[in-house]
Amino acid sequence: MRIGVLTSGGDAPGMNAAIRSVVKAAVARGHTAVGIRNGYEGLLEGQGRELSLPDVDGLSRLGGTRLGSARSKRFPTSEGQALARQQVVALGLDALVVIGGNGSLAGAHALGTGEPGRPCQVVGLPASIDNDIGFTRLSIGVDTAVNTIVEACDRISDTAAAHRRAFVVEVMGRHCGYLAMRAGIAADADAILFGEAHLSKREILTKLEGLLARSFAPERGKLRVLVMKAENVDIPTSEVVGHLRDWVDAHVPGVSVRETILGHVVRGGSPSAVDRLISQRLAVGAVLALEQGAHDEMMAWDAGTTVGQATVDPSVRRIGLTEVLAETHAMLEGHSAATRARVELLNQAEQLLAL
Ligand code: F6P
Numbered sequence: 001m002r003i004g005v006l007t008s009g010g011d012a013p014g015m016n017a018a019i020r021s022v023v024k025a026a027v028a029r030g031h032t033a034v035g036i037r038n039g040y041e042g043l044l045e046g047q048g049r050e051l052s053l054p055d056v057d058g059l060s061r062l063g064g065t066r067l068g069s070a071r072s073k074r075f076p077t078s079e080g081q082a083l084a085r086q087q088v089v090a091l092g093l094d095a096l097v098v099i100g101g102n103g104s105l106a107g108a109h110a111l112g113t114g115e116p117g118r119p120c121q122v123v124g125l126p127a128s129i130d131n132d133i134g135f136t137r138l139s140i141g142v143d144t145a146v147n148t149i150v151e152a153c154d155r156i157s158d159t160a161a162a163h164r165r166a167f168v169v170e171v172m173g174r175h176c177g178y179l180a181m182r183a184g185i186a187a188d189a190d191a192i193l194f195g196e197a198h199l200s201k202r203e204i205l206t207k208l209e210g211l212l213a214r215s216f217a218p219e220r221g222k223l224r225v226l227v228m229k230a231e232n233v234d235i236p237t238s239e240v241v242g243h244l245r246d247w248v249d250a251h252v253p254g255v256s257v258r259e260t261i262l263g264h265v266v267r268g269g270s271p272s273a274v275d276r277l278i279s280q281r282l283a284v285g286a287v288l289a290l291e292q293g294a295h296d297e298m299m300a301w302d303a304g305t306t307v308g309q310a311t312v313d314p315s316v317r318r319i320g321l322t323e324v325l326a327e328t329h330a331m332l333e334g335h336s337a338a339t340r341a342r343v344e345l346l347n348q349a350e351q352l353l354a355l
Contacts, residue, residue, distance in 0.1 A: 001031045001094040003290060004048060004120075007065040008039035008072070008104035011267060012127040012141025014275035017060040018099050019067060021283035023051045029287060034091060038068040039100070040075035040107055044083050048091045060276050063144075063269045069100075075107055081114055088119040095121040095290045097283070099140070101128030102328050105298060109321040112296040123286045124298040124321060125279075129267055132176035134327025134336065135319050137302035140282070143274040145172070145266045146183045152262055153187035153226060160224035164254060166212055166244065168227045170237045170261045175332050177230035179266070181346050184228035190215060190353055191225075195232030196334055196343050204235060209247055211354055216252050237261060285316040298324045304338075 005022045007015045019035070026033040035055070037047040059066055074080040088096065088111075098108040105124045112122035126133040127140035149171050160167050169189075173179045177194025184192035191211050193204060208227060215222040229237055241259040248255045271279070282299040289299065289311065300308070300317045308319030330336035334343075 006036040008100035013144035013271035014140035014279040017279035020056040025287035041070040149183035166225035180230035189228040
């Protein structure tokens with residue numbers, strides 16, 4: 001087979017490890033790997049070239065994506081879909097491995113199932129620091145992002161404690177608060193704010209006022225308060241901090257409040273061992289699944305479901321993109337069991353965090 005591979009959407013640490021393993025597994029099994037630059041945008045321009053083993057040596061430890069990525073506006077249009085099909089044929093691809101998040105997997109599904117029939121077999125690998133993809137316990141990049149956040153918060157805690165300060169730290173997660181939830185617990189946050197809790201502005205501010213009053217009271221004597229806030233909380237971080245500044249001035253003299261928005265810092269960096277491992281096992285699973293005729297599927301990590309098909313790797317499961325995209329939608333809408341379990345766990349944890 002000629003197996004194309006592309007990375008699409010927001011980059012995630014581990015994408016390079018996945019590219020490397022697609023190429024290595026392809027070569028080992030007698031296939032040809034074709035790297036496509038800049039995601040679907042590069043596919044539309046026919047930017048593919050064969051990749052050999054020396055091309056991917058040393059790639060696993062690098063952050064970002066060597067193939068480049070893009071959020072293509074043209075690809076979802078009907079003209080874009082037609083052109084993408086032509087380019088798949090022109091590049092002679094029998095199969096395409098799409099490494100990316102929700103939007104990229106939706107693109108893979110559209111390309112693989114739209115009219116007039118599939119241009120090649122299409123398989124997705126979940127890669128997004130947000131962990132907002134259904135039926136995969138972890139997506140490529142999440143573990144590294146969590147570690148980066150925890151390290152940043154440890155540093156912030158040093159300086160915060162030196163000055164008796166509260167910090168509100170905002171982390172990425174446009175539609176999903178998972179990064180804040182997981183990193184918040186690991187970083188000993190005193191409170192975690194995430195959109196899935198659906199708190200009003202007033203509820204959030206009242207909760208934080210109470211937290212600061214209790215934490216900095218002489219009988220508790222905390223030196224630092226860390227509030228982890230997900231990007232998907234409606235109220236801007238600057239507004240939360242502005243309000244808390246005024247509030248502490250009036251109620252907790254000697255304490256100050258600062259904000260840090262970690263932003264894209266969290267997306268970069270060398271992938272963790274866990275991310276390298278997940279990337280490699282999903283990628284090898286994809287090549288083996290393609291040999292077995294896999295199409296319009298995602299390789300999932302510890303899927304926690306009986307949907308789809310087991311593979312020889314006990315942690316890797318093949319699941320149809322239709323099911324994955326439906327579950328992703330349910331997660332983001334808040335009515336999937338996975339989201340409810342996350343919120344429930346956080347509600348329980350919160351009582352200890354705030355002590
Ligand atoms: O989808 C991943 C993500 O990192 C979101 O958490 C974040 O809101 C977004 O990408 C940022 O995208 P961009 O790099 O295009 O600004």
